[in-house]
Each structure stands twice: as C-alpha cells, then as structure tokens.
Amino acid sequence: MSASPEKESRPLEQGGEKWDRPEPSSAVHTTTPLFPVKPPADFKPLALEWAAAGFRVMPCAPYSHAPLVPSGFAAASSDPDLVRLWWNIWPAANVAVATGRGLVGLRLNNPFAATLLNQAGASPKFLRRLSFSYPIRHHGRVYLFRSDAPVTSRLRVLHPRSHLRIFGEGDSLLVPPSRQHSWTYSFPGRKPKVPPLASLAPWAIIEPYLNGECK
Secondary structure, three states, X not given: OOOOOOOXXXXXXXXXXXXXXXXXXXXXXXXXXXXXXXXXXXXXXXXXXXXXXXXXXXXXXXXXXXXXXXXXXXXXXXXXXXXXXXXXXXXXXXEEEEOEOOEEEEEEOOHHHHHXXXXXXXXXXXXXXXXXXXXXXXXXXXXXXXXXXXXXXXXXXXXXOEEEEEEOOOOEEEOOOOEEOOEEOOOOOOOOOOOOHHXXXXXXXXXXXXXXXXX
C-alpha cells in the first residue's frame, strides 16, 4: 500500500516569519475576551476610607457606573457598617460618591474643555491648588469642592467634543480606585489618600469663574 501524499502546507507571512496554517479539522477554537482580563479586586478598604472622610458612597457594577443597590444612588451612605456589608457582597464593585449635600464635582472631559476657565482666569493649575482632583481618560480631570448651598447639575458645551460638567444634587461620580474597561481611576501622588470632605475648597471660590464674573 503506497503512502498517502503529504498535505501541502500553506505558508503565510506574519512578523517576517513563515508559519503553516492548521487544517480546519485540527484547528483549536478559543474564545478571546473583548477586554484584557484583570485579577479580582477588593475595593472595600478604600470604599471605607471614602465613607470615613464624609462622602456618601455607592457600590457600582465592576467596570461600570451602574449602581448595584436596587434603590440606586438615593441609598448612597457613609455608614461604615452598611458600606462594609455592600463590599463584603461585591468586593470588586466600583466606588461612586453621591454629589449634593455638601459635595460638588467639576469634570473637564479633555484639555480643550479648560478653554472657558482659562479665558476667565482659572487655569487647570489654579484649580488643582484649590481642590482635590484626579485624572480621567482622554486627559480630562475631575475636581471636588464642598458647598453649603445646593448646586444644580449642568453641562456647558464648548465644542461638540469638549465640555465641562458640574455634578450637584442627585448626581454621582466614580472615584479612585474604580475601573472602566478603558481606564482605571487613580489617586494623585504615589499613595492613595482620600481627602476629608470638610477639607475641600468651597465651591463659592470657583463658581464666579464658571459664571463669567471673573476676568
């Protein structure tokens, strides 16, 4: 019985090297995740730090801003026992803080969004001296302030792709060490350090710049 002819290999070029494409019958089919798989996280210690600093926190689904508690952000709390219970159930849950009731957030979605504040005399460097801030994707930044008076959430569009947003009553923000698929929120500096809510600069300092009252 004559030996069967060898199957013809089909060389392909990849990275300057030749390799043989496997036959369909011997091909191994694997499922490649859409995003890189990261090790499990435990955000409970830092969630407790945010709560101890006076912030009302809420667990959100990993890599998301969707609250895990059915009643949503209205249930955000700084009670350490409740926060500990939430993160015992969902240790990898993202950490969100509810704005309003003394906390205001200002988000610039990219460097160009600082144009309005620069024109008014409030540069990003000036803002960083005033408040606690942390970077977000696309080179944007979030700044946190305290406020004794209620502040309404609003959006100011400077360009179709550039805007600044004010987070006030009934709103929320993801804070470090939360993760999204394309970004990990990190603390400024080398060590994680949550600022006490009472130590934040008052919103009244920056509000005149947003209203165009300062030049």
